Structure formats: structure tokens, C-alpha cells
Amino acid sequence: MQAPNRKRIGIIAGSGPEAGIDLWNKLLRANRRLHGSAFRGDLDAPAVTIISEPALGLSMELDRNDGPVWECLRACATDIAQRTDYFAIACNTLNHYQPQIEALGLPARFVSFADVVLDHLRDRGVGRVALLGARPVTDLGPWSHYRKLASEVEVELPRPAQAAALHALIYAVKAQGGDSGELQSRFRALLDGIEADTVLLACTELPLIPLQETGKNVVDVTDLVALRLAELSNQ
Template identity: 30%
Template sequence: MTKTLPPKVLGVLGGMGPAATLDFLAKLQAATPVAREQDHLRVLVDINPKVPDRNAGDDAAGPVLAAMAVGLREAGAQVLAIACNTAHAYAEQVKASGLPLVDLIETAGLAAQAHGAARVGVLGTGGALALYRRTFSRQAIEAVTLDDHEQVEFMALLYRIKHGDLGPASRETMAALAHRLVGKGAQVVVAGCTEVPLVMGAADLSVPFIDATEALARRCVAVCLAD
């Protein structure tokens, strides 16, 4: 008789920012099929808002993320996830821990492919957009992005959200930026920053909306439950 293996322990590198990590954890819980409390995954989380700004143009975040990954491994994690798109620039340093990483950028691309989309709008930081362009090129997807002045507007909005501004003005501005991507021919729009879903959802768009945070949660569940 084949013995079923227990679910893998998930380690989450978070805190970038804290609200986005909590959003990911809520979606992870919602995505887990359970009949009882004990069926949920064991999740080890390092919520570390002291990680240097990933948009600062230096590599200061890399060693901190690498140390977080090692700490999670030593605590018992068997699989890793990063609740931040831009931090995936340091994916190789995280994977140096020896643990597999469920890649958020790749996961969003797979979700876009599932929609049959060839032109995908991405709302993300400059660093995240570079990662999306590289990954999408391998997936035969064209990334549709904001103009330079619109990107400046997005970054200003992003930092307001990180500071806790989740009100109507932030929601309206994010939706307006997403609609500009649709106007440029985006067939779907990806929340390529984990703060985006805090102020926008599928109801705000006329095309499919891919919440990369939610897609990552679903994939983490699948990976951890796979024998």
C-alpha cells in the first residue's frame, strides 16, 4: 500500500509590505481544501518590513532575503514563496537556501496563458516589469505596460497604499491606470504588485483580472499537497 506523504511545510518571505503578506495568507487559507482545521497547511512566515526597498536600484535586499530563506529552512520549511513581485529579482539568492521557490512571476504568466491571452497588461514596479517582460517572452506573451508618466503616477500610488491609503481615491486611480492598459490592447490585466489587489478587483475591469497573489496562493497549495 502506498503511503500518502504529509503536506509540505510552506515558508513565506513577507513584510514587503505587511498588508500584502496578510492578503496572501488569507488567500492561501481560502485556497486550501479542508474538511477540518488540521487539514490546513503548516505555514512559517517571516514578516520582515526591514527588507531594504526593492525599488532603490541597489542590491541591498538580496542578502537579507537570502538570510530569511535560510532561517525559514532551518525552522522547517520545505517550499518557499515570496509575497512580493519585485523581490523575485533575488530569486537565485533565495533558492541558494536549497529549497524550491514557487515563482510568483511565472505563476502569473501561467494564469494569463490559461485565459488564452497574448497581450497582457501588467501593473507593477519598474523592477517587476523587467521580470515580467523576461518571463513573458519565454511564455510567448507580450507585456503591455504604462507610459513613463503613468508609471510615475503608479509608483506614487503604490507608496500611498503601502502607507495605508486604501480609500476611494486610491481605488479610482488604480482602476484608471488599469483601464489605460486595456486601452493599449491588453486582453487581461495582471496585478504585478502585491499591493494592487488591496485596492482593485475583477469588478473594476472590462477584461479578466489576474490577481497574482491569489494565483500564487493556489499554486503553493497545489505544490504543498502534491505527493
């Protein structure tokens, strides 16, 4: 048995570290599904490099931390691109820097969360979605990686009180983890206040909260990106 020569995958984590682990886990599961019954175990797993930088957690308040966040992310991207063929950032907010990352001319290709989401929505003909994430994402302002969605689909955004509750919930997941029953109740209350049938979890902390059946099509963006990375690793 020999290990195949597959494309190398990179994950930049730190905002938060658990979100990076979640993306890696989902990448491994997606890769196993792609191989099906032919999966041999270790030798068919993707080659993955992870860089986890705590300073990237400043992205929760990106408008106040743009300079230091970008310098940290630029260094991480430059480093990981030397060892991989494709890389992603396990943070929806930090994908805001897609144009700057692509302008660096790195040897590895950056995989954008919003681009993967748009492909998913186009393939399924979805015309209306609710967007859940940190404040820099959901206001669809200059710091939002998801502004490009509004030109193709109708986007339901959290109302001010919902947005504040959502931002606080994300901070709580970062501090406590997602297993708390109290956090699960807060998350379910937010979902119950949404009108759109399709809900995008555009924050890598939100999928860490266990979720029961909601009657909605809840799309875990991390899952979509994991599948794309698995497909790229097997090219």
C-alpha cells in the same frame, strides 16, 4: 481525527507586511476550495511559517538598494528554508532574486511568481497582457522578474506618466492601506488607460485596493501563487 502530514509552506513578507497577510489569507481560501466538502477545519489547513522583515521594503528602489536587500533576503530565505518544504516571497519585485535564491541550494523549493504566471497564461492561451507593478518590475529591465514574459507573450507596459502614477500609488497603499476611496479612483483611472484585455497585477499591494467591475480580465498574481502553494501543500 488526526492532522495529515502535509508539505510545509513558507511566506517571506515585509515588502509589504499586509501583502504577506493577503497571500496567507488567499492560501487558506485556496486550500479550502481544494478540499471542498471534505474540509474539516483546522486540521486540514496548511502548515505555514511567515517571516516579515521591514528592511525588504527597500526593494521599491531596488537599483539603489541591491546589496542590503539581497543580504536581508538571503538571510530570510536561508532561515525559512530550514522549516518548510516550499516558500514564496510576497513581493513581485523581490522575485528578481530567483537565480540567486536557487543557487543557494536550500532544502526548500522556491516558488517563483513569474513562473506561476507563465503557466497560467500558457494554460489559457493568452497572448497579450498588460503588466502593472512597481517601477523595477514594469520597465522589464535588469531588475525585473518578469522579463521572461516578453519572450512568450506581447506585454503592454505603462507609459512614463502611467508608470510614475502607478509607483506613487503603490507607495500610498503601503502607507495608507488600500481602502481609501481616493486610491481606488486613482487605480481605476490607471486601469481605464490600458488597452490589453488581460491585466496582470504584478505587485502585491495592488490587490489590496478594492476593485469594481472593469470589463477586463484582471489577474491577481497573488491569487495564482496562493493556489500553487495550496496545491503543493497537499501533495
